[in-house]
Amino acid sequence: MNKKLYHKVIDYINEEITSGNLTIGDLLPSETQLSKLLNVSVGTVRKAIDKLENSNLLYRHHGKGTYVSDYGFDNSMFNFFSYGSETGSSIRIYKTTPIRKKTTATTEVALQLEIERGADVIYLERRGYIDEKNPIIIEKSWWIAEVVEGLQKPNIHIPDLLYALIYKKFATQIITSKEVLTAGIADSKTAKILHINKGDPVVILNRYSYAKDKGLVEFRITTGRADMFSYRTTIGNNDY
Amino acid sequence: MNKKLYHKVIDYINEEITSGNLTIGDLLPSETQLSKLLNVSVGTVRKAIDKLENSNLLYRHHGKGTYVSDYGFDNSMFNFFSYGSETGSSIRIYKTTPIRKKTTATTEVALQLEIERGADVIYLERRGYIDEKNPIIIEKSWWIAEVVEGLQKPNIHIPDLLYALIYKKFATQIITSKEVLTAGIADSKTAKILHINKGDPVVILNRYSYAKDKGLVEFRITTGRADMFSYRTTIGNNDY
DNA sequence: TAGTGGTCTAGACCACATA
DNA sequence: ATGTGGTCTAGACCACTAC
Numbered sequence: 061m062n063k064k065l066y067h068k069v070i071d072y073i074n075e076e077i078t079s080g081n082l083t084i085g086d087l088l089p090s091e092t093q094l095s096k097l098l099n100v101s102v103g104t105v106r107k108a109i110d111k112l113e114n115s116n117l118l119y120r121h122h123g124k125g126t127y128v129s130d131y132g133f134d135n136s137m138f139n140f141f142s143y144g145s146e147t148g149s150s151i152r153i154y155k156t157t158p159i160r161k162k163t164t165a166t167t168e169v170a171l172q173l174e175i176e177r178g179a180d181v182i183y184l185e186r187r188g189y190i191d192e193k194n195p196i197i198i199e200k201s202w203w204i205a206e207v208v209e210g211l212q213k214p215n216i217h218i219p220d221l222l223y224a225l226i227y228k229k230f231a232t233q234i235i236t237s238k239e240v241l242t243a244g245i246a247d248s249k250t251a252k253i254l255h256i257n258k259g260d261p262v263v264i265l266n267r268y269s270y271a272k273d274k275g276l277v278e279f280r281i282t283t284g285r286a287d288m289f290s291y292r293t294t295i296g297n298n299d300y
Numbered sequence: 301m302n303k304k305l306y307h308k309v310i311d312y313i314n315e316e317i318t319s320g321n322l323t324i325g326d327l328l329p330s331e332t333q334l335s336k337l338l339n340v341s342v343g344t345v346r347k348a349i350d351k352l353e354n355s356n357l358l359y360r361h362h363g364k365g366t367y368v369s370d371y372g373f374d375n376s377m378f379n380f381f382s383y384g385s386e387t388g389s390s391i392r393i394y395k396t397t398p399i400r401k402k403t404t405a406t407t408e409v410a411l412q413l414e415i416e417r418g419a420d421v422i423y424l425e426r427r428g429y430i431d432e433k434n435p436i437i438i439e440k441s442w443w444i445a446e447v448v449e450g451l452q453k454p455n456i457h458i459p460d461l462l463y464a465l466i467y468k469k470f471a472t473q474i475i476t477s478k479e480v481l482t483a484g485i486a487d488s489k490t491a492k493i494l495h496i497n498k499g500d501p502v503v504i505l506n507r508y509s510y511a512k513d514k515g516l517v518e519f520r521i522t523t524g525r526a527d528m529f530s531y532r533t534t535i536g537n538n539d540y
Numbered sequence: 541t542a543g544t545g546g547t548c549t550a551g552a553c554c555a556c557a558t559a
Numbered sequence: 560a561t562g563t564g565g566t567c568t569a570g571a572c573c574a575c576t577a578c
Contacts, residue, residue, distance in 0.1 A: 064565090064566070064567095065566075065567065066566080066567090090543075090544060090545080091544080091545070092543090092544085100567080100568090101567060101568045101569070102568090102569085102570095103566095103567065103568065103569080104566080104567060104568080106545085106546090107566080107567085109545095114354065115534070115535060116535065117535075120544095120545060120546090121544090121545080121575090121576085122544075122545050122546070122574070122575050122576080123543080123544055123545065123574075123575035123576035123577080124543095124544065124545080124575085124576060124577085125543095125544060125545075126544090126545080236534060236535070237534070237535040238532065238533075238534050238535075239532065239533050239534075239535065240530045240531070240532050241481075241530060241531040241532075241533075242503070242526055242529055242530040242531070243483030243484070243501040243502060243503045243526035243529070244483070244501045244526060245485060245499070245500070245501045259485070259499055260485070261483040261484050261485045261501055261502075262483060262501075263482070263483045286482055286483035286484060289482060289483070290480045290481060290482040291480070291481040291482070291531070292478065292479065292480050292481075293478075293479050293481075294355070294476060294477070294478050294479075295355060295356065295357075295371075295476070295477040295478075295479065304546090304547070305547075305548065306547080306548090330562075330563060330564080331563080331564070332562090332563085340548080340549090341548060341549045341550070342549090342550085342551095343547095343548065343549065343550080344547080344548060344549080346564085346565090347547080347548085349564095360563095360564060360565090361556090361557090361563090361564080362555070362556050362557080362563075362564050362565070363555075363556035363557035363558080363562080363563055363564065364556085364557060364558085364562095364563065364564080365562090365563060365564075366563090366564080
């Protein structure tokens, strides 16, 4: 489809990660190794890694190498948690999947997934923990049924890194996720799960995930405690 | 301080923008022109513009040129507004400055600005409008007094693009802003100004602005209506 | 010292926009 | 046809990390 050479490199790295050959914290081949392996110049490899570093999938460590970061597709803006005034560095979130079922799309879900109302969808509800006790996020996720048919079966173990499973089991490679962040207040049901009071502020994140050759396949709503969440960016120059 | 050549280019462009020589929507000199002007290679110019494009200060238009965007220092994450399910493209916000005064730092402000409690600060309170009627954001801003001494005087006109004024009048060039986004609920005072109900969700953005050779000079809290705000990002590959 | 990523250059060629 | 940004190359040299 796209004839840019650096896509060859990006695709290669993406696939190594999505397939699980490379996972969080792993070291990539060096830039010169990759350039030989894929028959492109080092400059092209650098450009590809630049892009992936920019989208937080990789990070470089001068003198050591390039690593797979934990800010990839399987995570999200919700990596940026903070406790009071702490550093806000990434924290690993453990997930459970208390609800999974095959169902039909409501009007809202159909709209978001761009499918017909009443079409089959696979629904997952997950909870995210930083310790073993209290969930701090609730994740509701709808998948187009034909893409992940069988994911709802209780005998399938759903790992923390869901997308690696989706790739292996359903040959579906998530390439892009779009996220929209806003604020809201907790209803009584949400408040109960998150151990906060009804009416407390929550952060709401909508995610749309796109698979290679398949387009939009997942719509997800994540709700998190506002007091546990902050998102950080820098405008202007980072080097100063 | 830093011997990277592309900083020469970044500094040049930053100064052109901060000084007002170039402003939102303006066309930059072409890459070859810049490379001749600053005696660096085109590749170095490209690298500098890459960085500035990445931090949303500039955008390129293939075949036409490179332009100053409206996502610069003077704006922020709060550029990303949306109405219902619309595109969420950038919308110009008009600002008024109903309150300005010289005062002393509270414990909280002193902590954030890393100064002594009770030290002199200049306080500005601004409101942001998209139409002429109802403000959708409230901006409270504290500056280190010695940096912008006189800004509180009522005869100084405060433009929408505050940082251009700060540069011209106080020789202070804002280089970097760090922003931290979270959610909260409106207290009665805030709710009244924003025309929402007490307890409604709001988005809260803290900003720390750093000036060249001066370090941290401004701390700002912006509060916005959650129903008017959403922040968008993409994880993974943008090119697909 | 060897290997990694980081900067910089110079030039070829491609793709888009405009007149 | 000309000028702009976009891709790709090949190579020199620097800076950080490890042994």
